[in-house]
Amino acid sequence: MISAQDLIEKITSAATCDDCIVVVKDKTQANLRWAGSTLTTNGVIQERSVTVIAFVATDGGMATGGVSRTDVSLADVPTLLAEAIAAAKASGKAEDFAPLATNIAIGNWAAPHVPTGPEVFSAFAPALGDMFSRSVADKIELFGYSEHTHETTWIGSKGGLRLRKDTPVGRVEMTGKSHGRTRSTWNGVETRDFKDVSVANIDANIRQRLTWQGTKVDLPAGRYETVLPSGSVADIFIYMMMVSAARDAFEGQSVFSKKGGGTRVGEKLSNVGFQFFSDPDYKQLPAANFVATGVSSSYSSVFDNGQPIKHVDWFKDGVLQSLIQTRASAALTKLDFTPLGENAIISVDGGTGTLDDLVKKVDNGLLLTTLWYIRMVDPNSLLLTGLTRDGVYHVKGGEVVGATNNFRWNDSPVSALNRISHAGATEWTQPREWAEDMSNMAVPPLVIKDFNMSTVSPGS
Numbered sequence: 001m002i003s004a005q006d007l008i009e010k011i012t013s014a015a016t017c018d019d020c021i022v023v024v025k026d027k028t029q030a031n032l033r034w035a036g037s038t039l040t041t042n043g044v045i046q047e048r049s050v051t052v053i054a055f056v057a058t059d060g061g062m063a064t065g066g067v068s069r070t071d072v073s074l075a076d077v078p079t080l081l082a083e084a085i086a087a088a089k090a091s092g093k094a095e096d097f098a099p100l101a102t103n104i105a106i107g108n109w110a111a112p113h114v115p116t117g118p119e120v121f122s123a124f125a126p127a128l129g130d131m132f133s134r135s136v137a138d139k140i141e142l143f144g145y146s147e148h149t150h151e152t153t154w155i156g157s158k159g160g161l162r163l164r165k166d167t168p169v170g171r172v173e174m175t176g177k178s179h180g181r182t183r184s185t186w187n188g189v190e191t192r193d194f195k196d197v198s199v200a201n202i203d204a205n206i207r208q209r210l211t212w213q214g215t216k217v218d219l220p221a222g223r224y225e226t227v228l229p230s231g232s233v234a235d236i237f238i239y240m241m242m243v244s245a246a247r248d249a250f251e252g253q254s255v256f257s258k259k260g261g262g263t264r265v266g267e268k269l270s271n272v273g274f275q276f277f278s279d280p281d282y283k284q285l286p287a288a289n290f291v292a293t294g295v296s297s298s299y300s301s302v303f304d305n306g307q308p309i310k311h312v313d314w315f316k317d318g319v320l321q322s323l324i325q326t327r328a329s330a331a332l333t334k335l336d337f338t339p340l341g342e343n344a345i346i347s348v349d350g351g352t353g354t355l356d357d358l359v360k361k362v363d364n365g366l367l368l369t370t371l372w373y374i375r376m377v378d379p380n381s382l383l384l385t386g387l388t389r390d391g392v393y394h395v396k397g398g399e400v401v402g403a404t405n406n407f408r409w410n411d412s413p414v415s416a417l418n419r420i421s422h423a424g425a426t427e428w429t430q431p432r433e434w435a436e437d438m439s440n441m442a443v444p445p446l447v448i449k450d451f452n453m454s455t456v457s458p459g460s
Contacts, residue, residue, distance in 0.1 A: 001048070002074060005109060008156035011052060011077055017085050018062070019055040019100055021157040021305055023294045024048065028115035031147040032125065037132040037140070044117055048072070051294035053302050054084035055100065061093040064302055066294060094303070096296050096328040100159055101306035106290055107164030113152040120148045120170065120194050127199035134203070140210065141181065144174040148194065155292055161306045165288040169439045170194055171430055175390065176206035185209035186370055186390040188231060188430035190439055209369065209391050215402030217394045225365035225421065226451035227358050227395065230429035232371045233443045236413040237276075237346065238434045239374060239384060244314070245298035246323035250333045255382040255414050256323060263323060265335060270318030270417040273349025278341030279311040284428055285440045287342035299340050301326035312338045317349075318417070343440035351423030355445045360398040361422050362447060367393040367400060370432040371409070382412045386433075387457055407453035422447035
């Protein structure tokens with residue numbers, strides 16, 4: 001297979017349009033999957049995607065169009081270029097036009113992609129096998145998977161962009177069932193290389209929660225002081241980021257739209273010292289320091305490829321500071337250019353301790369395991385709905401006293417910002433609903449007052 005770098009050189013040198021950006025992504029992934037405490041499959045996959053973006057000058061601006069393919073050979077280059085140029089000419093002047101970056105080099109352009117492989121599981125797999133043996137002896141069934149992905153992205157252009165980023169990440173998702181599958185719980189872990197994954201901790205967490213489910217407590221729908229693990233916090237605040245495009249807010253289409261026009265930037269939305277930022281230099285969650293995108297949307301622009309990504313405060317001290325901007329939307333809203341970063345970090349001033357420490361602070365409430373099937377009900381308030389899954393626990397006097405029924409919930413993360421009663425320490429976490437979309441998120445577990453459990457759900 002031709003190297004990504006050579007493929008980019010061939011495409012950009014053959015491009016007859018005013019400029020051309022090529023995005024090549026090489027990805028390898030190693031995985032293990034299991035069911036009923038038995039390994040079922042394992043393997044390694046390799047993928048390549050190629051996006052060709054053509055830019056064609058038009059009256060007063062620039063038109064752009066793109067084509068994406070997999071398994072591109074040199075013989076495909078003329079067709080890809082022709083299709084991209086045709087798409088650009090058909091699209092007309094781009095609304096997000098801004099001058100293209102040129103002659104920027106970031107990263108080790110010439111180095112090949114370093115594939116991952118089964119060796120990444122060399123310590124994890126034997127420990128997992130031991131966990132299987134113990135679970136079978138105790139009539140616990142384990143289901144789940146582990147995977148390690150390494151993706152290398154190259155972005156090159158006629159104008160001299162030579163950008164490269166590498167993204168290694170892994171995760172474990174484990175569901176444990178016992179007592180004839182009448183009890184079920186879940187645990188998820190993010191990692192870079194599996195060297196820091198403690199199978200013993202996963203095992204202990206699953207066993208503890210299955211034991212808690214030995215006592216059943218039926219509770220009605222209502223508003224509860226609710227302990228959300230960091231993964232659940234991540235799931236609802238990812239949704240908040242998904243509707244944080246500045247242009248949408250400026251045009252009155254989101255929860256961050258200001259009555260009478262404009263945005264809510266500068267408004268205090270939290271009752272605590274709530275900090276939410278992205279930073280490519282955040283040590284635990286390394287991220288690219290340049291914009292890399294193959295498509296334009298409310299959140300990104302192909303014209304911004306190669307533009308720098310710096311530290312951005314989305315919230316500072318509970319005040320909304322920034323919304324996601326392209327250069328074109330920044331010109332429209334008269335706010336700073338703040339592109340979407342590849343990581344997201346949340347902290348609450350004074351937040352400390354673990355999830356267990358937060359439980360001790362709740363006199364009468366709920367402890368969740370995960371949220372799932374999250375959907376938006378009302379964009380104006382960002383009211384979300386979803387279900388609890390794999391264990392909801394009743395907390396009394398700072399202790400878990402048993403498991404209760406699952407619920408359908410209706411609440412808004414923006415409203416919840418003003419109902420935070422306690423917070424733990426920020427930790428790298430795995431959202432369950434958005435695990436495929438966001439692996440670079442560090443947030444604390446939170447206790448949120450009056451979290452709305454709208455109806456009892458029979459689901460598990």
